[in-house]
Amino acid sequence: MAESSTELPLILLAEDDHTIAYVVQRVLEDQQRFRVTWVKDGEAALEAAEAECPALFLLDLMMPRRNGFEVCRRLRADDRFKDLPICILTALTDPQAHQAALDAGANLLLLKPFRSQDLREAVRGLLESEANAAEPAAQAAVAATTESVPQLLKLVAHDMRGPLTVFNSSLTFLDSTTDPAERLELVESLQDASQRLTAMVDAIVGVSEREELDKMPRDSRVDICTIVRSVVSEYKVAFKAREVELETQIPDLAIECMGNESLLRCAISNAVLNASDYSPLGGKARVTVVRDRGECAITISDEGPGIPAQVVDRLFETSNLVTLKSEGVRVGKGLGLVLVRRICHLHQGYVDVRTSVTGGTDLTLSFPTAQATGEQGVDSGAGELRVPIRIRMVLKKDNVSVEVFTRELGRLGALVDAGGANLHGTFEVRLPEFPTAFASARVLDDGQGGKELQWAELNAGFNDMLDQIYRTVPGANLLS
Numbered sequence: 001m002a003e004s005s006t007e008l009p010l011i012l013l014a015e016d017d018h019t020i021a022y023v024v025q026r027v028l029e030d031q032q033r034f035r036v037t038w039v040k041d042g043e044a045a046l047e048a049a050e051a052e053c054p055a056l057f058l059l060d061l062m063m064p065r066r067n068g069f070e071v072c073r074r075l076r077a078d079d080r081f082k083d084l085p086i087c088i089l090t091a092l093t094d095p096q097a098h099q100a101a102l103d104a105g106a107n108l109l110l111l112k113p114f115r116s117q118d119l120r121e122a123v124r125g126l127l128e129s130e131a132n133a134a135e136p137a138a139q140a141a142v143a144a145t146t147e148s149v150p151q152l153l154k155l156v157a158h159d160m161r162g163p164l165t166v167f168n169s170s171l172t173f174l175d176s177t178t179d180p181a182e183r184l185e186l187v188e189s190l191q192d193a194s195q196r197l198t199a200m201v202d203a204i205v206g207v208s209e210r211e212e213l214d215k216m217p218r219d220s221r222v223d224i225c226t227i228v229r230s231v232v233s234e235y236k237v238a239f240k241a242r243e244v245e246l247e248t249q250i251p252d253l254a255i256e257c258m259g260n261e262s263l264l265r266c267a268i269s270n271a272v273l274n275a276s277d278y279s280p281l282g283g284k285a286r287v288t289v290v291r292d293r294g295e296c297a298i299t300i301s302d303e304g305p306g307i308p309a310q311v312v313d314r315l316f317e318t319s320n321l322v323t324l325k326s327e328g329v330r331v332g333k334g335l336g337l338v339l340v341r342r343i344c345h346l347h348q349g350y351v352d353v354r355t356s357v358t359g360g361t362d363l364t365l366s367f368p369t370a371q372a373t374g375e376q377g378v379d380s381g382a383g384e385l386r387v388p389i390r391i392r393m394v395l396k397k398d399n400v401s402v403e404v405f406t407r408e409l410g411r412l413g414a415l416v417d418a419g420g421a422n423l424h425g426t427f428e429v430r431l432p433e434f435p436t437a438f439a440s441a442r443v444l445d446d447g448q449g450g451k452e453l454q455w456a457e458l459n460a461g462f463n464d465m466l467d468q469i470y471r472t473v474p475g476a477n478l479l480s
Contacts, residue, residue: 009127012054013038014045014071015089016063018242018281019189020112024058024089027116028123030176040281042066046074049081056126057081061090061101064305069104076105085126089114188237218347221370222261223254224296228289231268238276239285244302249288255296256370259347264367267343271300271363274337278304278361291369299364306355315353316341317460340365341467348411350467386410387469391434395427395443407450411466413441418451426456436461 011034015021021038028034039048043065045057057075061068068088075081088101091112098109110122174186232248239246257264275285283303290297307315316338341351349367356362386408393416395402402423404416429439439462441453458466 008033008035009055010035010037010052011056011058011123012045012048012052013058014040014042014063014068015058015060016040017060019193020060020089022189022241024119027119033120034123040064042068042071045071049075053080055084056123057084057086058123059086059088059106061088061092061097069100072101072104072106087122087126189241191237214346216260216263218259218263220259220261221256222259222264223256224264224298224367225250225253225255225289227261227265227268228287228298231265231272232287235269235272235276238273239279242276242279243282244276244279245284247284247286249286249290251289251291255289255291257296257347257367258370259367263343263346267340267365268298270337270340271298271365274363275300275302275304275361278302280304294369295366296369297364297366299362301356301360301362303360306359306361307353309355316351345411345463350411352467386415389469392432394430394432395423395441396430397425397427404451409466409469411455413455414453415446416451416453421451423451429453431462431465434461434465437465438462 011028013021013024013036015024015038018040021040025036025038028036037048037052037054039045041064042059045059045063046066048054049057057071059068059071063071066074068090072086072088075084075086082105085108086106088106088109089112090097090101090109092098101109107126108122110119174183174190177183177186228250229248232246232250236246272287275287279285279302285303286299286301288299288301290299337351344351344365344367347367349365352362352364352366354362354364387410388408389406391406391409393404393406393414395404402418402421404418404421406414406416408415423443426440426442429441431437436459438459440456442456444452444454446452
């Protein structure tokens, strides 16, 4: 005789990824094995524990509003839950994180991606025995083999494990179900996971082959509106999987930029997926394209966690990602945002990240529009985006050192007042107020008594300074 639904063991699942939660529920509820209650953050898990009195806890480690470590400690400090089994589902491969989870009170760690059968057996084993000491030790031993993996690779591997779990489990269910609606949902889950893995791999390749990116041609007229519409259509399934309402405001015309269509599509895709990754279940996201004078701005807004202003400039450097993520900062998945900024810089654009006034994050990608063509239906503008700002620069060449002040500053060059100095050739450029910024530039006459600097080389500090200026100085001058 089959058990009634209320007699089945109740499992409390705390997981902030909607798609993974869906897969876990399907795995455990399949063939009437268990009942599953799902919550999406640590605080909700503690509240549900009070109301539901589950037989077992399944906890993700990296969750909003209390992480899995803290939830473990709180449960073990409560007499009602101190002896109940706790299983951690995590993509973290760091042995220290595993040991910290065990020290906090977890009985078992199951690494993503896991097989459906492994999850069922782990849950059944924990329910049959309150103390299964072999399992945590086995997991710790497996994790110890990853100690030699560089931290950045661990970060990327962590982010890839989530979609791999969805991919593997969805394939298993696709074989076992004939219901058309269920099969459609599983196919959409597979499509979502595939898109995420593809974007992560593209980002890894793009960041590792920086010199190759620099060599790619960027001299085609590219319609930004067409790319954004295509990306939004392609990734609708990612937002649907998280029950996020996606709004768009895209002009019904062409806004053209000079560049490489594949690179621009890659940057926009990663930015849109970032909003999907961090949008709360049932939330809203918005993609807006506007042209302001000669600049095209794509803003992707979501209701997820904001990013502190003081860490924004550290967000796009690979050397900072591991530290920021360990501090709980929203850094995106894999190396996606690093590649986004790199592509923007290659197109003389910039990236702006802000916490919106209503909460959530606004991620803006800005590019200078292409030269005017006079074609009907094409929104034309000017070439390079320049900011009117006065900054002191020191030009050095051999034994010559001359102080100049900028009138306008951009990604390709600057217009400066040189005080009548006779300057020609290539100079080293230093900025006393920005000691980490370095450049080299060719100096030309502008025909109006000033000097035109054409950048030959910019270091990361100089690009960071330009990003800060673009974000904070209003009234850009757009030059043809």
